[in-house]
Amino acid sequence: MASSTGDQSQAVRNGLRTKVLTLHSMNPRVRRVEYAVRGPIVQRALELEQELRQGVKKPFTEVIRANIGDAQAMGQRPITFLRQVLALCVNPDLLTSPSFPDDAKKRAERILQACGGHSLGAYSVSSGIQLIREDVAKYIERRDGGIPADPNNVFLSTGASDAIVTVLKLLVAGEGHTRTGVLIPIPQYPLYSATLAELGAVQVDYYLDEERAWALDVSELHRALCQARGHCHPRALCVINPGNPTGQVQTRECIEAVIRFAFEERLFLLADEVYQDNVYAAGSQFHSFKKVLMEMGPPYAGQQELASFHSTSKGYMGECGFRGGYVEVVNMDAEVQQQMLKLMSVRLCPPVPGQALLDLVVSPPAPTDPSFAQFQAERQAVLVELAAKAKLTEQVFNEAPGISCNPVQGAMYSFPRVQLPPRAVECAQELGLAPDMFFCLRLLEETGICVVPGSGFGQREGTYHFRMTILPPLEKLRLLLEKLSRFHAKFTLEYS
Amino acid sequence: MASSTGDQSQAVRNGLRTKVLTLHSMNPRVRRVEYAVRGPIVQRALELEQELRQGVKKPFTEVIRANIGDAQAMGQRPITFLRQVLALCVNPDLLTSPSFPDDAKKRAERILQACGGHSLGAYSVSSGIQLIREDVAKYIERRDGGIPADPNNVFLSTGASDAIVTVLKLLVAGEGHTRTGVLIPIPQYPLYSATLAELGAVQVDYYLDEERAWALDVSELHRALCQARGHCHPRALCVINPGNPTGQVQTRECIEAVIRFAFEERLFLLADEVYQDNVYAAGSQFHSFKKVLMEMGPPYAGQQELASFHSTSKGYMGECGFRGGYVEVVNMDAEVQQQMLKLMSVRLCPPVPGQALLDLVVSPPAPTDPSFAQFQAERQAVLVELAAKAKLTEQVFNEAPGISCNPVQGAMYSFPRVQLPPRAVECAQELGLAPDMFFCLRLLEETGICVVPGSGFGQREGTYHFRMTILPPLEKLRLLLEKLSRFHAKFTLEYS
Numbered sequence: 001m002a003s004s005t006g007d008q009s010q011a012v013r014n015g016l017r018t019k020v021l022t023l024h025s026m027n028p029r030v031r032r033v034e035y036a037v038r039g040p041i042v043q044r045a046l047e048l049e050q051e052l053r054q055g056v057k058k059p060f061t062e063v064i065r066a067n068i069g070d071a072q073a074m075g076q077r078p079i080t081f082l083r084q085v086l087a088l089c090v091n092p093d094l095l096t097s098p099s100f101p102d103d104a105k106k107r108a109e110r111i112l113q114a115c116g117g118h119s120l121g122a123y124s125v126s127s128g129i130q131l132i133r134e135d136v137a138k139y140i141e142r143r144d145g146g147i148p149a150d151p152n153n154v155f156l157s158t159g160a161s162d163a164i165v166t167v168l169k170l171l172v173a174g175e176g177h178t179r180t181g182v183l184i185p186i187p188q189y190p191l192y193s194a195t196l197a198e199l200g201a202v203q204v205d206y207y208l209d210e211e212r213a214w215a216l217d218v219s220e221l222h223r224a225l226c227q228a229r230g231h232c233h234p235r236a237l238c239v240i241n242p243g244n245p246t247g248q249v250q251t252r253e254c255i256e257a258v259i260r261f262a263f264e265e266r267l268f269l270l271a272d273e274v275y276q277d278n279v280y281a282a283g284s285q286f287h288s289f290k291k292v293l294m295e296m297g298p299p300y301a302g303q304q305e306l307a308s309f310h311s312t313s314k315g316y317m318g319e320c321g322f323r324g325g326y327v328e329v330v331n332m333d334a335e336v337q338q339q340m341l342k343l344m345s346v347r348l349c350p351p352v353p354g355q356a357l358l359d360l361v362v363s364p365p366a367p368t369d370p371s372f373a374q375f376q377a378e379r380q381a382v383l384v385e386l387a388a389k390a391k392l393t394e395q396v397f398n399e400a401p402g403i404s405c406n407p408v409q410g411a412m413y414s415f416p417r418v419q420l421p422p423r424a425v426e427c428a429q430e431l432g433l434a435p436d437m438f439f440c441l442r443l444l445e446e447t448g449i450c451v452v453p454g455s456g457f458g459q460r461e462g463t464y465h466f467r468m469t470i471l472p473p474l475e476k477l478r479l480l481l482e483k484l485s486r487f488h489a490k491f492t493l494e495y496s
Numbered sequence: 497m498a499s500s501t502g503d504q505s506q507a508v509r510n511g512l513r514t515k516v517l518t519l520h521s522m523n524p525r526v527r528r529v530e531y532a533v534r535g536p537i538v539q540r541a542l543e544l545e546q547e548l549r550q551g552v553k554k555p556f557t558e559v560i561r562a563n564i565g566d567a568q569a570m571g572q573r574p575i576t577f578l579r580q581v582l583a584l585c586v587n588p589d590l591l592t593s594p595s596f597p598d599d600a601k602k603r604a605e606r607i608l609q610a611c612g613g614h615s616l617g618a619y620s621v622s623s624g625i626q627l628i629r630e631d632v633a634k635y636i637e638r639r640d641g642g643i644p645a646d647p648n649n650v651f652l653s654t655g656a657s658d659a660i661v662t663v664l665k666l667l668v669a670g671e672g673h674t675r676t677g678v679l680i681p682i683p684q685y686p687l688y689s690a691t692l693a694e695l696g697a698v699q700v701d702y703y704l705d706e707e708r709a710w711a712l713d714v715s716e717l718h719r720a721l722c723q724a725r726g727h728c729h730p731r732a733l734c735v736i737n738p739g740n741p742t743g744q745v746q747t748r749e750c751i752e753a754v755i756r757f758a759f760e761e762r763l764f765l766l767a768d769e770v771y772q773d774n775v776y777a778a779g780s781q782f783h784s785f786k787k788v789l790m791e792m793g794p795p796y797a798g799q800q801e802l803a804s805f806h807s808t809s810k811g812y813m814g815e816c817g818f819r820g821g822y823v824e825v826v827n828m829d830a831e832v833q834q835q836m837l838k839l840m841s842v843r844l845c846p847p848v849p850g851q852a853l854l855d856l857v858v859s860p861p862a863p864t865d866p867s868f869a870q871f872q873a874e875r876q877a878v879l880v881e882l883a884a885k886a887k888l889t890e891q892v893f894n895e896a897p898g899i900s901c902n903p904v905q906g907a908m909y910s911f912p913r914v915q916l917p918p919r920a921v922e923c924a925q926e927l928g929l930a931p932d933m934f935f936c937l938r939l940l941e942e943t944g945i946c947v948v949p950g951s952g953f954g955q956r957e958g959t960y961h962f963r964m965t966i967l968p969p970l971e972k973l974r975l976l977l978e979k980l981s982r983f984h985a986k987f988t989l990e991y992s
Binding site for chain 1: 521542564574654763816
């Protein structure tokens with residue numbers, strides 16, 4: 001046995017043995033990962049919930065989790081048709097039951113036919129069930145006004161997060177000054193910063209313009225890129241549209257400019273389009289990067305590399321728990337695409353119930369189907385209420401002194417800016433907390449409202465924000481917004 | 497704009513533009529990943545299936561996918577109780593239907609109560625639904641004869657693969673000679689080699705002993721470890737029990753010796769125990785690493801770090817498509833455990849239907865429940881048939897000249913050794929193929945039987961094997977085994 005083992009045995013006898021795996025000895029990249037949406041503030045929210053259950057007295061009776069876009073947790077009911085078909089897929093004995101509409105049964109049978117052993121319990125191929133990939137391609141074609149989509153370029157995933165991580169993994173290479181750099185918006189959805197930290201890639205920040213409702217400005221992309229060159233090798237540009245956490249919806253002109261920039265600077269484009277069905281503001285419209293790219297014609301259409309992500313977790317259905325999603329890749333090198341499939345195959349396949357759900361989302365009931373009327377009514381009710389909640393959020397926040405909120409054009413969040421008094425900033429610094437973290441923690445402790453500080457998403461130095469979902473039911477949301485505004489006023493007074 | 501952009505524009509005008517992301521410029525670690533279970537042979541199987549559908553004449557009428565442990569794809573029916581409860585969870589309107597047994601309804605209500613918004617469509621906390629973690633802990637306690645399990649040490653996952661990758665991620669650190677080394681069995685399940693390649697860790701092979709029915713020999717662990725030291729920093733030891741692809745079931749003595757070795761050599765133990773319900777051979781019994789560790793007492797019980805993995809994909813239920821699983825960690829450093837939770841939170845949560853399914857697997861109907869009799873009968877029928885298929889496989893292969901097969905004591909695979917004539921080995925080498933890949937490809941082309949060559953799992957130099965599942969229905973399996981044996985005889989003759 002090696003002598004080092006002898007030394008260790010000695011240490012053991014002396015009771016000095018330490019763990020093999022410690023904070024010090026673990027993967028340093030993992031240690032550097034941060035994920036604010038489920039960070040310390042959410043941990044504290046969980047503790048408060050437990051204290052409430054144990055009867056501890058608090059100035060509130062429930063914790064409101066406005067930290068995460070989780071519609072059904074906020075009381076939104078699942079869309080009937082989706083759950084009917086899924087139940088039939090899960091338990092095909094129900095196919096003979098008279099209590100399900102015929103089109104739901106036909107859809108379930110169609111999905112089961114495409115499954116191994118006609119069961120959701122079999123693995124699918126790693127890229128996802130072929131029939132569903134074809135349905136996704138047809139959806140993309142309809143969405144993009146007939147521009148063709150190839151099912152072979154569609155890969156199903158475990159939520160959009162899984163596919164985003166996979167594409168980022170492919171892109172990471174180099175060491176030191178040649179390390180891959182990836183441009184991400186600030187504020188961003190922290191999946192990006194977390195994944196780049198884990199992969200050891202360089203995060204290159206470009207700032208969205210709060211003065212112009214969080215619009216993306218190509219001159220800022222230029223600034224960020226120029227500054228990054230020399231430190232790393234920037235190879236990819238991430239865009240989130242509609243924006244998370246900003247709620248901004250990009251104009252067609254902006255998207256064209258971004259594509260031109262990516263093309264000229266040789267950047268692989270990642271378009272996070274999971275909120276494509278969540279556009280509320282008059283005058284705003286969702287334009288997919290794929291459609292704009294194709295309509296720009298040569299040299300862009302045939303060459304610019306693009307990956308576009310979508311999910312079953314958002315939209316009108318909010319089926320987060322099923323972890324369904326997909327990525328469509330455009331102009332990806334064929335060999336790289338094979339490598340992507342190989343990488344996906346190590347995890348075997350995305351959850352099959354999530355795949356089935358995605359199929360229903362991309363091919364909902366047609367107007368002639370028995371389930372159409374109810375499906376359409378439920379879908380519209382959700383989207384109309386979301387639009388009202390987006391409007392209400394902007395309105396209430398902008399009436400509060402010291403809070404300003406851009407219009408929530410789309411997605412599911414507001415990202416208002418809050419003035420924090422200098423003394424509050426000092427107090428926070430003494431506690432080793434970001435000032436907006438201090439504000440959000442106090443808010444949570446005193447009102448039970450759980451929102452995520454802007455520092456978790458990134459923001460311009462010296463500005464403070466928080467992200468709050470617009471998902472609570474309308475009347476509850478109104479009370480919440482007012483309570484939050486009042487708390488801010490009290491907080492400001494307290495530290496002035 | 498930087499001058500490099502000018503150069504690129506020039507290149508574009510000259511039509512010289514290449515992709516940003518190419519096989520050459522992509523992540524070299526990802527390029528090095530191999531995953532035989534879904535590799536080229538499975539690609540070819542998919543093509544053959546398509547050709548058959550298109551009416552191309554073949555010497556067979558169907559492709560038999562014996563490459564992957566996918567019970568339901570092979571015709572195994574889902575367990576009724578599991579699917580009833582899941583259907584009720586998916587579509588709670590069914591809770592008023594008289595066609596479901598009361599205990600199934602109660603179980604569904606219990607699970608839904610524990611879900612956000614009482615819906616499978618909400619995210620769960622990242623470690624999994626608390627109630628289900630508690631049920632898993634109770635299952636582990638029952639399994640291990642009352643040794644306590646703490647739900648806070650249980651983390652639900654997207655299949656076992658997800659949890660295995662997460663724990664390996666934590667362990668990887670260092671550069672050059674200090675890079676983390678991880679001991680894995682040869683033959684292994686290729687998730688391990690693929691993940692280590694992707695993470696840039698060093699794979700340290702220890703060979704299982706084919707002469708002793710693929711038993712693990714601690715002296716071989718010593719050899720592997722000594723040889724690895726100096727090249728890397730070995731920090732972890734992976735054990736697969738029951739074995740994949742070997743089908744071997746470890747004795748209690750062996751597990752004790754492995755634990756002692758890991759303790760003395762300061763190795764974090766990963767115990768892949770996903771086949772814990774799949775033990776068939778008389779005299780074989782599953783002993784969990786956790787139980788053996790705890791029964792060994794000090795200093796092992798309180799100090800040796802261990803992660804044990806389980807899954808809903810195997811056992812008697814074979815619910816691969818739902819991607820359910822968990823890891824229990826033992827003696828893990830508390831700060832590292834927090835880091836693990838943080839890492840999991842970036843992916844939000846494991847699929848909630850898979851979590852629900854796991855709950856049913858770890859707490860099946862009790863003898864007094866209305867569903868007990870049927871559940872028990874279905875469960876036993878699967879396990880009894882698997883045992884018969886394990887026996888049959890060993891028997892038929894060992895009757896074939898040039899094939900030898902260790903007893904399939906557990907899991908779902910045989911890993912027989914095949915003699916290949918020297919001329920076949922030469923032919924393979926001329927084609928740039930591993931000899932057993934050549935054999936398996938020829939087998940696929942001529943019989944439609946898809947098995948995975950031993951080279952995909954690792955084997956001693958100069959020996960050849962393949963992995964074949966025992967999952968096809970008994971009579972079909974018999975024909976398959978005979979067909980395969982006859983093909984081997986013909987192949988041997990052809991190349992002699």
